[in-house]
Amino acid sequence: MNTQDIVKKINSYERLMRLDKPIGILLLLWPTLWALLIAGTGKPDWIIVLIFITGTVLMRSAGCVMNDIADSQYDGLVERTKNRPLPNKEVTKKEAYCLALGLSVVAFGLVCVLNTLTIQLSLLALFLALTYPLTKRFFAIPQAYLGIAFGFGIPMAFAAIDNHVPAVAWMLLLANVFWTIAYDTEYAMVDREDDLKIGIKSSAITFGGFDVVAIMLCYGMTLLLLGIVGYQLKLSFAYYTGLVGAGFVAVYHFYLIRGRLRAKCFQAFLGNNWFGFFVFSGILVNYLIKAT
Numbered sequence: 001m002n003t004q005d006i007v008k009k010i011n012s013y014e015r016l017m018r019l020d021k022p023i024g025i026l027l028l029l030w031p032t033l034w035a036l037l038i039a040g041t042g043k044p045d046w047i048i049v050l051i052f053i054t055g056t057v058l059m060r061s062a063g064c065v066m067n068d069i070a071d072s073q074y075d076g077l078v079e080r081t082k083n084r085p086l087p088n089k090e091v092t093k094k095e096a097y098c099l100a101l102g103l104s105v106v107a108f109g110l111v112c113v114l115n116t117l118t119i120q121l122s123l124l125a126l127f128l129a130l131t132y133p134l135t136k137r138f139f140a141i142p143q144a145y146l147g148i149a150f151g152f153g154i155p156m157a158f159a160a161i162d163n164h165v166p167a168v169a170w171m172l173l174l175a176n177v178f179w180t181i182a183y184d185t186e187y188a189m190v191d192r193e194d195d196l197k198i199g200i201k202s203s204a205i206t207f208g209g210f211d212v213v214a215i216m217l218c219y220g221m222t223l224l225l226l227g228i229v230g231y232q233l234k235l236s237f238a239y240y241t242g243l244v245g246a247g248f249v250a251v252y253h254f255y256l257i258r259g260r261l262r263a264k265c266f267q268a269f270l271g272n273n274w275f276g277f278f279v280f281s282g283i284l285v286n287y288l289i290k291a292t
Helices: 002-018 024-040 046-070 093-109 115-134 142-151 153-162 165-200 204-234 237-257 260-271 272-291
Strands: none
Touching: 002 093, 002 115, 024 046, 024 142, 024 153, 024 165, 024 272, 046 093, 046 115, 046 153, 093 115, 115 142, 115 153, 142 165, 142 204, 142 260, 153 165, 165 237, 165 260, 165 272, 204 237, 237 260, 237 272, 260 272
């Protein structure tokens, strides 16, 4: 294999792991960073933060690979996914399995330097990440399962810092489930017609004509639960200012998705990075103010 072939293969692996599309990493990372800041009362151990950031990138990459393995018979039939490495035969299934295994092993190796509770929770997180693609075959709202999988860094963060998982961590996880249903339904609206043809289930199909209403209700529940978290922790006005910013993002998304145009729905999905950022900023500024 010459240099050109090696570069081409590396590029295929990068696309298989979606490293060329970092939005998934960010949507996974924001809730984890919320939890790390709260668990560490604004001053989490930076070694733990680095471990979680690296682990998030690795596990999101492994999850994408497993998702493409599970969907390999469908991706070639969908306009948006027909050029992915597996349906294009750029990468074999054996290579994909090896890549997913390697990423998972490295991620687990990082977790092994943390306490026992975090290691135990990481095994459950791995199970959730690897089984999510299968839920699209039988579960009417697989986005809810995805929300648990995407948010499991939250209880792990509390476990890593405090060696226990308080009730507020599960409240944050529940908020993340509603947020995930909101943004991944926006994403599913892009593929709704293709998913109907090939028989894959999604919240966009399940909600049908109530999809926009359901998305806005999920945004509302996310903000309500985050507000309850702030009240329980006695966070300052800065935190609630961040929630207001996130609320404006949600309102803007209503403007984008109300016409159900594919491009606008995808734009709304991408814009959820700002939702997560505003919540994070509110938490961060809250602790910066308390530290002064």
